Amino acid sequence: MDLSAINPLVLIASLMVASTPILLAALGELVVEKAGVLNLGVEGMMITGAICGFAIAVETDNPALGFVAAMAGGAILSLIFGVMTQVLLSNQVASGLALTLFGLGLSALMGQGYVGIKPPATHDLNFGPLADIPVLGPVLFSHDAVVYISLALVVAVWAVLKFTRLGLILRAVGENHDAAHALGYKVVRIRILAIMFGGACAGLGGAYISLIRVPQWTEGMTAGAGWIALAIVVFASWKPVRVLIGAYLFGGITVLQLNLQAAGVAIPVEYLSMSPYLITILVLVIMSADRSRAALNAPASLGRVFHASS
Amino acid sequence: MKRRTLLAASVAALGLASAGAAFAADKTKVGFVFVGPIGDGGWTYEHNEGRLAVEEHFGDAVETIYQESVPEGADAERVLTQMALSGADLIFTTSFGYMDPTLNVAAKFPDVKFEHATGYKRADNVSTYSARFYEGRAVQGTIAGHMTKSNVVGYIASFPIPEVIRGINSAYIHAKKVNPDVEFKVIWAYTWFDPAKEADAANALIEQGADVILQHTDSTAPQAAAEKAGNVITFGQASDMGEYAPMPRVSSIIDNWAPYYIARTQAVIDGSWTSVDTWDGIGAGMVGIGEISSAVPEDVKAEALALKDAIANGSYHPFTGPLKKQDGSDWLAEGETADDGTLAGMNFYVEGITGDIPQ
Numbered sequence: 001m002d003l004s005a006i007n008p009l010v011l012i013a014s015l016m017v018a019s020t021p022i023l024l025a026a027l028g029e030l031v032v033e034k035a036g037v038l039n040l041g042v043e044g045m046m047i048t049g050a051i052c053g054f055a056i057a058v059e060t061d062n063p064a065l066g067f068v069a070a071m072a073g074g075a076i077l078s079l080i081f082g083v084m085t086q087v088l089l090s091n092q093v094a095s096g097l098a099l100t101l102f103g104l105g106l107s108a109l110m111g112q113g114y115v116g117i118k119p120p121a122t123h124d125l126n127f128g129p130l131a132d133i134p135v136l137g138p139v140l141f142s143h144d145a146v147v148y149i150s151l152a153l154v155v156a157v158w159a160v161l162k163f164t165r166l167g168l169i170l171r172a173v174g175e176n177h178d179a180a181h182a183l184g185y186k187v188v189r190i191r192i193l194a195i196m197f198g199g200a201c202a203g204l205g206g207a208y209i210s211l212i213r214v215p216q217w218t219e220g221m222t223a224g225a226g227w228i229a230l231a232i233v234v235f236a237s238w239k240p241v242r243v244l245i246g247a248y249l250f251g252g253i254t255v256l257q258l259n260l261q262a263a264g265v266a267i268p269v270e271y272l273s274m275s276p277y278l279i280t281i282l283v284l285v286i287m288s289a290d291r292s293r294a295a296l297n298a299p300a301s302l303g304r305v306f307h308a309s310s
Numbered sequence: 311m312k313r314r315t316l317l318a319a320s321v322a323a324l325g326l327a328s329a330g331a332a333f334a335a336d337k338t339k340v341g342f343v344f345v346g347p348i349g350d351g352g353w354t355y356e357h358n359e360g361r362l363a364v365e366e367h368f369g370d371a372v373e374t375i376y377q378e379s380v381p382e383g384a385d386a387e388r389v390l391t392q393m394a395l396s397g398a399d400l401i402f403t404t405s406f407g408y409m410d411p412t413l414n415v416a417a418k419f420p421d422v423k424f425e426h427a428t429g430y431k432r433a434d435n436v437s438t439y440s441a442r443f444y445e446g447r448a449v450q451g452t453i454a455g456h457m458t459k460s461n462v463v464g465y466i467a468s469f470p471i472p473e474v475i476r477g478i479n480s481a482y483i484h485a486k487k488v489n490p491d492v493e494f495k496v497i498w499a500y501t502w503f504d505p506a507k508e509a510d511a512a513n514a515l516i517e518q519g520a521d522v523i524l525q526h527t528d529s530t531a532p533q534a535a536a537e538k539a540g541n542v543i544t545f546g547q548a549s550d551m552g553e554y555a556p557m558p559r560v561s562s563i564i565d566n567w568a569p570y571y572i573a574r575t576q577a578v579i580d581g582s583w584t585s586v587d588t589w590d591g592i593g594a595g596m597v598g599i600g601e602i603s604s605a606v607p608e609d610v611k612a613e614a615l616a617l618k619d620a621i622a623n624g625s626y627h628p629f630t631g632p633l634k635k636q637d638g639s640d641w642l643a644e645g646e647t648a649d650d651g652t653l654a655g656m657n658f659y660v661e662g663i664t665g666d667i668p669q
Contacts (some may be wrong), residue, residue: 115349116553214509219347223504261471261497
């Protein structure tokens with residue numbers, strides 16, 4: 001065993017990279033669920049974003065355009081879900097699962113010509129002398145733009161939900177869509193916009209995997225990250241800052257267990273691997289055991305179908 | 311069942327006629343079950359190349375069907391049952407975890423022939439086949455031992471099964487032979503295919519000083535991670551992964567399933583199919599060594615190729631004594647070679663590898 005081989009600074013820096021895709025996807029899903037919609041299609045939107053972003057980045061040789069395309073791709077795919085569940089009033093759970101399956105298939109089809117191609121490199125932001133600060137430098141000032149965007153997005157989502165009128169309307173729609181409707185808010189339109197925001201975030205998260213973290217295109221490369229994002233939203237009990245903690249915890253444990261193995265530490269990796277899921281289950285149990293607390297957290301209209309006539 | 315009997319009868323007739331005349335009406339149907347997507351660039355990609363070779367070789371006489379990304383376990387049984395019901399005459403199941411599902415489904419369809427890759431359980435209608443990847447690992451280990459400057463070799467392992475452990479042992483033995491100071495760091499990823507996790511594992515190994523990465527997972531993600539890190543070399547796994555040559559990919563192990571798949575399909579058409587256990591290596595062409603790139607010095611390349619030739623013509627066995635197990639107990643005496651039974655069930659590290667095999 002040689003723990004000194006693990007550099008904690010490098011570890012933290014790499015856990016931020018490993019966590020960013022699920023952080024972005026989970027933030028998007030949080031907004032969607034706050035609006036009262038349960039979209040289980042996160043995995044499908046992520047993988048679609050991954051290939052849209054990859055393809056456009058390769059064709060234009062510009063990773064920034066790729067990320068924009070990824071957001072557009074995820075949003076367009078989520079629009080299918082939005083129309084199905086909000087306009088055609090189909091079941092959200094079934095539609096979400098269908099969206100995941102559809103996204104996986106569609107991305108495989110779109111990615112046919114992109115296997116084995118290297119994307120243009122996304123460079124880390126240059127903070128000049130800041131990057132040389134001991135400890136803080138490598139942890140805070142050595143990343144690419146998307147990492148900072150994801151962190152800014154956490155703050156933005158938190159502030160909008162908490163302090164703005166927009167956030168209040170969104171929450172009202174999610175808590176009681178009939179009351180919001182009675183007040184004259186366009187429930188369906190607001191929900192569709194929230195769903196598209198969720199899709200764009202998931203797409204961006206997916207493109208982060210295909211353009212920066214791996215970076216290459218392989219079919220099915222998100223490998224379940226979308227499901228983890230869904231679990232993190234519940235784990236965080238619909239609070240943006242807790243989503244950040246949850247995502248970094250999860251990414252941290254993933255990276256840590258790999259590093260511990262490489263350092264030859266004889267702890268059973270299975271336990272570390274399952275710990276984020278165990279914590280999620282634990283949170284769920286605690287939430288359902290205490291009804292009053294759960295009612296405070298979960299949007300009351302989550303997953304319920306809205307029709308103006310009801 | 312009637313359709314099946316008809317099909318079997320016509321296949322027999324075809325065998326009797328043996329004239330090579332096209333019996334266009336009744337095709338032989340060959341099914342493939344894959345553990346990853348065919349675009350993984352590695353393991354499943356090569357199996358699919360084998361499938362395409364079967365299609366090309368037999369033309370209209372054979373129809374192939376396949377299913378990608380089938381989880382190992384109960385789902386596999388469902389997929390296999392469906393394939394058998396849809397009229398497949400021969401089904402290849404191409405991952406270790408399909409072993410019991412294959413046996414279970416095979417028992418229900420005695421007329422359908424099954425071929426399970428890398429397993430060890432057989433039945434009257436179930437054959438097993440595998441390649442001696444450890445022969446290729448010996449060549450990799452030799453190059454890795456020469457090429458490492460930090461003397462740390464990182465190894466991304468998938469699941470603790472004999473096939474993977476054989477690979478680690480073989481690579482280690484030969485790296486150690488040319489570089490006594492070499493050390494192996496092994497990460498068990500517990501997946502065959504998860505590009506993000508494989509990339510993370512590669513990065514963790516690189517951060518801890520590894521400048522050679524060997525992988526037993528299926529995607530090209532570790533290659534991309536090594537390329538990004540610079541000055542780290544890798545080897546293509548299962549497929550050539552030539553798009554990463556000459557650096558970081560300096561060589562590769564290539565699985566070549568096409569001849570086997572064609573031969574077994576022919577056997578079904580001829581009616582001469584019997585349950586066999588095939589385990590071929592470099593000599594028979596089932597394991598290929600991808601071109602050793604210009605990043606490797608000429609003398610190292612020559613040594614690796616000489617080793618490859620010695621293995622191919624049978625004059626050298628990668629597991630030749632004296633060898634001890636990790637706990638220090640004797641395994642092979644001087645000049646003794648490992649028998650296939652021990653290799654097939656290998657569940658121990660050889661002396662010198664640190665760490666434990668997860669149980």
